[in-house]
Amino acid sequence: MENELFMNAGVSHASEMTSLSSSTSPAMLNWASMETHQVEQSITRDVPRDCFYFEKSTEQSIFGSAPSSHVSSSPTPLNSNFSGGGGAGENYVIRELVGNLGYVGDIYGAPPASIGNSSGSCYATPMMSSPPLDAFSGDSRFAERAARFSCLGNRSFNGRGAETVPINGELTRVSSTSALKPPPAANRPVNLPGKEKLNPRSVLIPQLPHLLIYQRKLKRRKIRIRREVETQKKMERKRNHLIHTKILSMSGLDEAKPPIVTVSPNESVRREKISERMKLLQDLVPGCNKVTGKALMLDEIINYVQSLQRQVEFLSMKLSSVNTRLDFNMDALMSKDIFPSSNNQQVLRLESSSDILLADHHCHTLQLNPNDSSNNIMNPMETSESRSFNSQLPTLAHFTDSISQFSTFPGDDLHSIIHMGFAQNHISESNQVHSTSFQGPSNQVPSHMKAEL
Amino acid sequence: MASADKPINTDVPEKDVFALHFLQSLSNLRRQNTFNSPEKTNDRVKKIKKAAYVSMARAAGGTSRLWSRALLRRAAKETNKVVRFSRRKKRVTWLRRRSNRRDPVEEEEKEAERLRNLVPGGGAMETSKLIEETAYYIKCLSMQVKVMQCLVDGLSPK
Numbered sequence: 057m058e059n060e061l062f063m064n065a066g067v068s069h070a071s072e073m074t075s076l077s078s079s080t081s082p083a084m085l086n087w088a089s090m091e092t093h094q095v096e097q098s099i100t101r102d103v104p105r106d107c108f109y110f111e112k113s114t115e116q117s118i119f120g121s122a123p124s125s126h127v128s129s130s131p132t133p134l135n136s137n138f139s140g141g142g143g144a145g146e147n148y149v150i151r152e153l154v155g156n157l158g159y160v161g162d163i164y165g166a167p168p169a170s171i172g173n174s175s176g177s178c179y180a181t182p183m184m185s186s187p188p189l190d191a192f193s194g195d196s197r198f199a200e201r202a203a204r205f206s207c208l209g210n211r212s213f214n215g216r217g218a219e220t221v222p223i224n225g226e227l228t229r230v231s232s233t234s235a236l237k238p239p240p241a242a243n244r245p246v247n248l249p250g251k252e253k254l255n256p257r258s259v260l261i262p263q264l265p266h267l268l269i270y271q272r273k274l275k276r277r278k279i280r281i282r283r284e285v286e287t288q289k290k291m292e293r294k295r296n297h298l299i300h301t302k303i304l305s306m307s308g309l310d311e312a313k314p315p316i317v318t319v320s321p322n323e324s325v326r327r328e329k330i331s332e333r334m335k336l337l338q339d340l341v342p343g344c345n346k347v348t349g350k351a352l353m354l355d356e357i358i359n360y361v362q363s364l365q366r367q368v369e370f371l372s373m374k375l376s377s378v379n380t381r382l383d384f385n386m387d388a389l390m391s392k393d394i395f396p397s398s399n400n401q402q403v404l405r406l407e408s409s410s411d412i413l414l415a416d417h418h419c420h421t422l423q424l425n426p427n428d429s430s431n432n433i434m435n436p437m438e439t440s441e442s443r444s445f446n447s448q449l450p451t452l453a454h455f456t457d458s459i460s461q462f463s464t465f466p467g468d469d470l471h472s473i474i475h476m477g478f479a480q481n482h483i484s485e486s487n488q489v490h491s492t493s494f495q496g497p498s499n500q501v502p503s504h505m506k507a508e509l
Numbered sequence: 510m511a512s513a514d515k516p517i518n519t520d521v522p523e524k525d526v527f528a529l530h531f532l533q534s535l536s537n538l539r540r541q542n543t544f545n546s547p548e549k550t551n552d553r554v555k556k557i558k559k560a561a562y563v564s565m566a567r568a569a570g571g572t573s574r575l576w577s578r579a580l581l582r583r584a585a586k587e588t589n590k591v592v593r594f595s596r597r598k599k600r601v602t603w604l605r606r607r608s609n610r611r612d613p614v615e616e617e618e619k620e621a622e623r624l625r626n627l628v629p630g631g632g633a634m635e636t637s638k639l640i641e642e643t644a645y646y647i648k649c650l651s652m653q654v655k656v657m658q659c660l661v662d663g664l665s666p667k
Contacts, residue, residue, distance in 0.1 A: 287623070294622060326637060333640035340647050354620035357643065361627045364650040371657040372558040375535075378664045 276370065283362065527649075528656045530564035559584060561653060569649040579630025 334353060338344040341360045344353055538560055566580040621636045628639065628646050 291619075291623070294619065298619070329637040330640060333637055333644065336644050337640060337647070340644055351620055354624065357647075358620070358623050358627060361624070361643065361647060361650070364647065364654060365627070367654045368561055368650065368657065369554075369558055371654065371661055372561050373554045374661050375657060375664070376553040376557050378661060 276366075279366065283366075287362075524652055524656060527565065527568040527652045528659075530568040531561060531653070531656055531660070534560040534564040561657065565649050565653040568652075569645070579633075583629065 331350075334350060337357055338353065341353075341357050344356050535557070538556055562580055563584045566578075566584075621639060624639060624643060625634070628643050630642075634642060
């Protein structure tokens with residue numbers, strides 16, 4: 057949580073970025089790399105030289121070491137970006153990028169400052185790494201931006217690649233998920249006919265992810281601004297209403313109150329309860345430690361709940377778009393996606409490795425290299441084992457995957473998870489066959505883990 | 510009376526429970542024939558959202574929490590299902606709603622009003638209970654968000 061706050065402090069303004077401390081700057085850099093990597097993925101991989109310089113200068117300026125001098129030595133886009141000057145189209149885009157890094161890095165709930173949020177709460181919605189979403193309509197500005205962005209992307213930020221220094225587990229995950237996605241199949245069929253006009257997919261295939269990212273960001277900002285306005289209006293209306301009701305109630309008779317658990321004479325008790333629970337909430341809601349006083353805290357809490365609800369809505373929108381395209385493969389889902397919470401570095405390794413992995417190899421490697429983010433040790437082992445596994449039934453791959461995923465967890469979780477995973481497989485019969493056949497090795501895995509632990 | 514309070518329990522079940530419920534609901538949704546039609550995006554989104562909330566309510570302990578009950582009731586209303594909750598609670602909540610309508614005079618009650626609008630089933634709760642429910646709700650919501658985020662990350666093309 058502190059990391060998130062830290063990042064929040066860092067990301068709030070693009071102008072502040074030059075003064076970031078070095079501890080947050082790698083974080084920023086990771087976000088930058090992630091965002092830029094998204095840009096890169098969709099675009100052809102020819103890398104002109106100046107992109108590299110751009111990256112270098114980005115690093116330097118972010119690390120805040122004599123920013124002005126370095127910035128001056130860097131190519132102009134960066135300069136204008138950080139000095140806030142308008143410039144060519146790509147400068148504008150870069151500034152947007154950098155300014156929105158907070159959103160980008162927000163995938164895992166890190167709260168950047170929301171630009172449109174007047175109350176200054178720290179919560180924003182998650183931004184996806186690179187999924188092309190067609191569900192949003194955009195303005196003509198987006199097409200314009202897309203064009204700019206495309207020319208930016210052509211001289212863009214390759215070279216970060218998949219090597220990301222794990223600064224903290226969260227960011228590693230962020231960069232890993234983006235870095236490891238291969239270039240999206242930009243030729244994927246679009247299923248939303250209503251969006252043909254605004255959908256540049258047929259015309260400018262490479263920009264689509266960025267276009268959508270911008271669309272999403274702006275749309276979220278709009279939604280947020282609208283909601284702020286709405287809530288303020290609501291508050292106004294409520295206050296007026298309350299004044300009326302107060303007048304009425306004072307004039308009217310006070311009916312005998314029905315028996316409630318806490319009787320009104322025990323005001324102090326009630327207040328104590330309330331304050332006690334507020335303390336509970338304070339721990340839950342990030343950023344509430346500084347704020348004292350019930351009203352402000354309640355404001356924060358309300359904003360947080362609203363942002364969470366918006367996140368749910370947003371993610372459901374995203375899910376709906378993603379769902380149409382892909383096969384909803386339950387066992388794959390259960391294995392890969394749901395449980396990367398325990399150890400992010402291990403997940404990095406797991407996700408980056410090939411599909412077919414042996415569970416016990418995972419155990420070995422995990423014991424050996426708990427903090428190693430490279431995949432070197434695993435890969436040679438993988439390939440040999442994968443060949444042998446390949447000779448077996450192909451769907452077993454899913455289960456090896458699931459088991460390898462599960463092996464990152466302590467042993468007692470494994471049984472429940474595996475059983476759950478297998479319980480999900482009533483969809484296809486063949487899976488059931490494989491599941492039974494696989495019970496043997498799966499049972500071995502937890503014992504393996506336990507022995508080594 | 511303050512000393513007689515039992516410790517407030519806001520433990521939320523593990524992430525896998527949420528994941529399980531959500532995936533089940535999603536697979537149910539998927540089995541519907543109309544689900545994958547690309548034209549009705551908004552419908553699909555709404556359905557998924559509703560599925561998310563309902564699965565979250567179920568994962569968080571079904572009817573053991575006021576907000577989850579209210580969520581489920583709301584969802585059931587839309588599908589015209591009959592949802593049975595213990596009637597005694599219903600009466601109490603109705604009375605409480607009446608008393609709460611008269612309350613919001615103080616500053617904190619105004620804030621509590623806003624919170625009540627946000628948290629499902631909030632209108633029927635007293636302020637202290639509301640705050641407790643909010644804490645639990647926030648926890649569940651964040652779990653749900655994490656689960657969905659993981660899902661989306663996993664499903665989005667690699």
